[in-house]
Amino acid sequence: MSLPVNTSPKNNNHPEEGDTNNSWSVRIAKVSGIPIRLHFTFILLLAFIGISGWGSTGLAQVGLLIGVFTCVVLHELGHSLVAQRYGYVVRDIVLYPIGGVASIEQTPRPRHELWIAVAGPAVNVVIAALIALYMQFFTPDSAWERLQALTQQGRAVTTGTPIETLLLVSNISLVLFNMLPAFPMDGGRVLRAVLAIKIGRAKATRIAAGIGQFIALLLGLVGLGILGNGASPMLVIIALFVYFGAGQERAAEESRDVMADAPVGEAMMRDFATLAHGDTLKHAADVLLAGSQQDFPVVAGGEVVGILSRTQLLRGLARDGDSAYVATFMDRDITFATPNEPLEDYLLSSHALRRAPVLVRENANGELLGMVTLENAMEFLTLRQIARLREDSDSGDDRKR
Ligand SMILES: [Zn+2]
Known part of the structure; x- marks a missing residue:
């Protein structure tokens, strides 16, 4: 995910990094001048998994989670580095339990937004391809065979599933999930950008946000177990994030649109x-x-x-x-x-x-x-x-x- 933030007035000096709204997060690294932070809810999640399965699977699960979130960070860096190339300022990358968010100052122009949005999932495609190559040449089972075996198990991931298989599945999921055309997720941003080139950003945002909120409703219903089988609290949280995110971006775009071109x-x-x-x-x-x-x-x-x-x-x-x-x-x-x-x-x-x-x-x-x-x-x-x-x-x- 990547979110533009418009909180920094043009003539205002940037506050020293480390000063802004990070009271709920801890900085763990800095790449290309971008601070990477862990939100406290993410630290709670790590602690919870570690403690609840202490001594047996807990540690392995924390290891897997760190592996998955490394892929998430790389995904966000994909967005961020392309944004920096176009000259935008990336304020930070924050990791939440539901994923990462790269905050880009100003809303990018449509053509830029298109490539910034695509860059994140593209990183996961590359990681998945590298894992598949590794499996092909250095392990007895190819990526395809492993995925087939997993689906035959009824998608049940057991404690015996090797970590590279889990990381492969995670990266494929990250690509598929993020490319859902649910604005403000990456796929929705691509949709908005393509529409904006044709019909202008204000109208494009309204359409993309509408589609985003509709998909969010579907995700919410699936998450609650009303559609499909099996409830997933995580999906409900993501649905809420998408729903309110879309509404917020639409409102922000509307006020920007009223201001547009007024001398x-x-x-x-x-x-x-x-x-x-x-x-x-x-x-x-x-x-x-x-x-x-x-x-x-x-x-x-x-x-x-x-x-x-x-x-x-x-x-x-x-x-x-x-x-x-x-x-x-x-x-x-x-x-x-x-x-x-x-x-x-x-x-x-x-x-x-x-x-x-x-x-x-x-x-x-x-x-x-x-x-x-x-x-x-x-x-x-x-x-x-x-x-x-x-x-x-x-x-x-x-x-x-
Ligand atoms: Zn993304």
């Missing part, structure tokens, strides 16, 4: 008050009370020299009284944008996180055209979403972008 210029407010460098806080307070504006560009000699926010104004009033000057309390760290820059850049920046507005001007020496605050950017996106929904209901499901 700063469309969202900015043009009608706003400014303060002069030499204004007093009393004057600033009067302007604040007169309207609904919360942040005021401060101008000196025709140039913007800072921004005074409501918070800074109140702090200034409390500290120095209303005869103090605006210049003393304003924020001098200003971000400028041009009208054609993507709004998405602002919304993902650290400025938006601390609710600081961005000022818009035509070029570095141009006059101030407008200002975008988090509030009016959100309002703009809400209106855009409503317009899209109306468009959708007017023209069936045929969205034009």
Whole structure:
């Protein structure tokens, strides 16, 4: 599996690895700059198997599990190394009892996503082929004979089954299972990527997520023993993972889609008050009370020299009284944008996180055209979403972008 994560704003410095959401996992290795972590539930699973079969089969089972999960790590590295080749940042690989997840920052472009998704299962195909070659030349039974013997036993894997047979079966299962077209699993990502090349990512995601959730329901029914014979709690967990994963990715894609291509210029407010460098806080307070504006560009000699926010104004009033000057309390760290820059850049920046507005001007020496605050950017996106929904209901499901 591989999941894109969009939690890291573009302008934000990457926190030192080891700092982010790893309180529930332990780092065991680092390959190509990618930390590989064990989730605590996985450690519990190892401990449980080891203790419950201590002295007899427990240790052998832990050995097998480590073998299988080595193949899972290699699978995730397959995704990760191809992603790195395309220039994406891979944050980490975490091993859960149901499998591994490689977290890739940003959603890859469709053609890239296709190859990133295929690379994982391809690694298991190679491992399975190597095991089969080994069996062919160094053991009496070929891979084919062993698989036939296993199916004749009614798929019952006994304690006498050799570890190479189990690893062969594991790798074949990893390929078949991951290539199910159940988005967000690998097969579903391949499906989404292929569809996205033809019909755009937003629509492709909706279709792939729908198919993914349908397959998840089937897997859930099989896992609960309602379809087929024999229940499997593991399958139920995977079904839930797929079901909610698909829903989450669809929601994320929808918000990305609303933001897509929106330039700063469309969202900015043009009608706003400014303060002069030499204004007093009393004057600033009067302007604040007169309207609904919360942040005021401060101008000196025709140039913007800072921004005074409501918070800074109140702090200034409390500290120095209303005869103090605006210049003393304003924020001098200003971000400028041009009208054609993507709004998405602002919304993902650290400025938006601390609710600081961005000022818009035509070029570095141009006059101030407008200002975008988090509030009016959100309002703009809400209106855009409503317009899209109306468009959708007017023209069936045929969205034009
Ligand atoms: Zn995968």
